Amino acid sequence: MSRVLTSRSENYSEWYNDLILKGGLADYSAVRGCMVIKPYGYGLWEGMRDALDKMFKDTGHQNAYFPLFVPKSLFEAEEKNAEGFAKECAVVTHYRLKTDPVNKGKLIVDPEAKLEEELVVRPTSEAIIWNTYKNWIQSYRDLPLLINQWANVVRWEMRTRLFLRTAEFLWQEGHTAHATKDEAVAETKQMLDVYARFAEEWMAMPVIRGVKSANERFAGAEDTYTIEAMMQDGKALQAGTSHFLGQNFAKAFEVTFADKNNTLEYVWATSWGVSTRLIGALVMAHSDDEGLVLPPRLAPVQVVIVPIYKGPDSKEAIDSRATALMLELQASGIRVKFDNDDTARPGWKFAEHELKGVPVRIALGLRDIENGVAEVARRDTKEKASMPLEGLAGKIQTMLVEIQQNIYNKALAFREAHTYKVDTWEEFMRRLDETPGFILAHWDGSPETEEEIKELSKATIRCIPLDAPEEEGACIRSGKPSKRRVLFARAY
RNA sequence: AGGGAAGUAGCGCAGUCCGGUAGCGCACCUGGUUUGGGACCAGGGGGUCGCAGGUUCGAAUCCUGUCUUCCCUACCA
Incomplete structure (x- = not known):
């Protein structure tokens, strides 16, 4: 039989690929780094999309659609964001092909058809959206502006993996504008909570809610909130992010509004997204050596x-x-x-x-x-x-309700059994190598130490958990004082 | 990006060293018997051997280039 799966213990990566391919979720395509999502896999995405879409609508958001292409001049307006994405952007430079005069039957790019300004294929839509919001927002009465879009984006990845990292993927991106900082922060947290509830209640996948360290933060954000899930090999997978963007994009795109006193203020912004990567997470969270194990609420066939x-x-x-x-x-x-x-x-x-x-x-x-x-x-x-x-x-x-609950409990028990409080560097390294999972350890809060730990261990700070209690301690690497434990893991 | 492996029928592979007109298993089609954990018998269809050049009377096989995929490591929001 060609349907026999590689077992998890034999080779985790191949097991994952086997599940995706033999389970009929996706196929490779003729395009490097891009996959075909097959009907069964797309059915999962539809289930996710429908559930999330309802949650977005229930929290006051509306859907809209913005262009796939972003003029380079707009893209570069918010410097940090542009820099963060620059090295993985696909760029359109020409708008026409023509028959090759030398080699009939072949097409070549028409050198006469060069674009005046190159178009970036969106790796995310902040630029085009904020450029648009500028025209939509005049007064505090126009706020908050709560918009989401379901779209595809392109990030030119060198190494790809089905669902987890592909050059093109499907996602949703919410982009909101608010009159006050507090309101924007509240929105950021609210949407993180929506994601966490979705992951736990629909995907039956327990997640840790937290804030990213400066090194791991979204380029252009003031704060990045994340939900982190544990896969069955003990590695962490970032399942969704919600960003408080401060006034960075408002300033870059001159998005201002007149407040009640008629003074012009910059708006406060958020953005948040989850992608088809969730399908990869779903597969790795629950499946076994016999195949996929889908939570009833999302299973295309129950x-x-x-x-x-x-x-x-x-x-x-x-x-x-x-x-x-x-x-x-x-x-x-x-x-x-x-x-x-x-x-x-x-x-x-x-x-x-x-x-x-x-x-x-x-x-x-x-x-x-x-x-x-x-x-x-x-x-x-x-x-x-x-x-x-x-x-x-x-x-x-x-x-079906019991199954949903049972696989959640199983995943939670697995995570708890593979989460360790660690206080010494030796144990930190030993855990990562011998019993991979989440490690709660003290960190002195400096980017330098974080970088050093990453270099030495290949583990990153997944987040500073929102519910992390205050606790005096010493940084696992530098020995300097720390006020709370943060979550370390090797990650996808 | 470094290292390794692989592209031959839908899938899994043999054939490549040593050049001579492509094969096996599964899947598929037809007919029949079957059906409580991946059925059996009989007959049948399907491949310009990833792609492009080159060497040769002749290339799946030798040479050059190129594309794609996987694994390990690295990188990445």
Whole structure:
């Protein structure tokens, strides 16, 4: 069989790739560093998008769409941001191709069609958006301006990995403008909280909320808030960020408003985003050696019904009972697939749906129907039980909620078992190498020490957790005094 | 970006050293028997060997260039 997966322990990276490719989430493409998101993977993204979109709307945001291209002069307006992205920008320099006069049938870039001003393919949209907001904001009555866009962005990465880092990816980016600093900070924190709730309640993936250190901060931001999740190899993955941008973009793009006293003030800004990287996070957070394990709330298919045909006469009876069950489940709001493909055998289907992470499988044969039962199997625990067909939809609903909770608990228990308080440099290094995970340790707060630790250990400060209690201590590297522990890990 | 490996049918691979007109398993198609954990029998279709040059009577095989992917390390918001 070509469907056999590499195991996690054998090679974690290959296991991950196998899940993505064999689970039908994505494919490589003819374009370097770019992937094709297949229907099953895109279904996951749609689930994420719909849930997040509702959360954004519920917090007062509206969607809009801004151009893919950013004139270079706009892009460079906010210096730090431009510098941060400069080395990974795709740039459009020409607007026309023509037939190669030397080599007929081939196309060349028409040298006559050079753009006066190059266009940067957006790696993020702050520049074009703030240039636009300038025209939209005149008065305090225009604020707050709360806008989100669902879009693709391009960052020319040298080394790519499916979903985790690709040259082009899908994301959402929220960009808001506020009259006061407090309001903008509150917005930044609110959206971080939205992300954290989404990760925990929908993806069943526990996250640490925190603030980035200066070194790890978004270019152009005053503060970057993050949610950090732990993958099954103990490495950290930044799952979402929310930035307090201060007045940096307002000043760069001259975005001012008249306050109630008619004095002109610069607006205060935020931006926040999550991307298709979340799909990579989802895969690595829960899956096992048999395949994907998807949380019911995001699984494109929550329940699959597999008929067990026996003899030519059984098909009709089973199909009609299975169809009735499917309709009953659908009526309960469950996403269900009746896999009545007669050319594949049950065993094959069982393995296939396990690989794809379908949370619940119902097997239905003549024997079951005679006894008024069905065999129900959970993907997360692999438990199988015979359950009465009568009232099954209600039980399945409950089971889906339990599965959602169970995989969250499992991920949380894993994270807790791999989170260590460490007070010496020796233990710090030993933990990273021998029992990878999150390390809570003291740091003197200086960028130099942070850099030194990174050089020596390849671990970075993932965040200063928001709930970190005050605690006197000594920096793990420099020995200088520290007031709280910060979160270290090797990261994706 | 450094090191390593690999591109031959949809997938996994053999063939490459030693040049002679492409093969195996799975998948696919047809017919039949089957169906409670990746079925079986019979028949069949599909590949300008990643791409571009070169050497040669002749290239999957030798030479040069190039593209893509993976792994390890490094880098990255």
